[in-house]
Amino acid sequence: KGYMSYGCCFLKPADTPANFSVTLVKDQYQKLGVAMNISASEPDILISEITEGLVTKWNRRNPNWKIVKGDRISKANAVSGIKKEIANDMKQSKAVTLTLTRGKGSLEVKRS
Numbered sequence: 001k002g003y004m005s006y007g008c009c010f011l012k013p014a015d016t017p018a019n020f021s022v023t024l025v026k027d028q029y030q031k032l033g034v035a036m037n038i039s040a041s042e043p044d045i046l047i048s049e050i051t052e053g054l055v056t057k058w059n060r061r062n063p064n065w066k067i068v069k070g071d072r073i074s075k076a077n078a079v080s081g082i083k084k085e086i087a088n089d090m091k092q093s094k095a096v097t098l099t100l101t102r103g104k105g106s107l108e109v110k111r112s
Contacts, residue, residue, distance in 0.1 A: 020065060023097040024054045032090060036073070038083045044072035045083050046103065070103035 024032060033053020037046040047069055050056060059066040074080060076089040076096050090096050 018102045019100070021097055021099045022058060022065070022067065023095060024058060025095045026054055027094075030054055032096070034067070036087060038087060042072075044074045044101065045086060047071045047073065067098075067100060072101045072103045073098050074101060075099035 026032065031051075031053040033051045033055040034047050035049035035051060037048040039046065047067065049069060050059070050067065055067050059068075073086060073090075076086045076098055077093060079086050079089040080099075090098070
């Protein structure tokens with residue numbers, strides 16, 4: 001309920017525009033296409049770079065809900081809290097639902 005489908009991906013807006021969840025489905029050869037910074041001083045995983053992969057595909061199809069450098073990942077599927085476990089789940093799962101928050105340094109993405 002509340003999800004919008006975009007082929008390989010699904011979007012569920014959260015309560016505030018700064019928070020949203022995206023489900024990405026990959027095959028065995030696809031990568032998510034994000035470089036991550038897992039800093040001990042930060043509560044979430046920082047997206048430090050967007051590379052070619054499912055995220056760029058998502059961004060092309062969803063210009064109003066782009067995942068951008070500076071966004072933060074707080075949860076992957078049901079995994080939250082321990083950042084290394086979140087990152088491992090993202091790498092190993094065929095379908096991953098990311099819960100993201102716009103970071104302070106992220107690009108402003110206008111949503112219509």
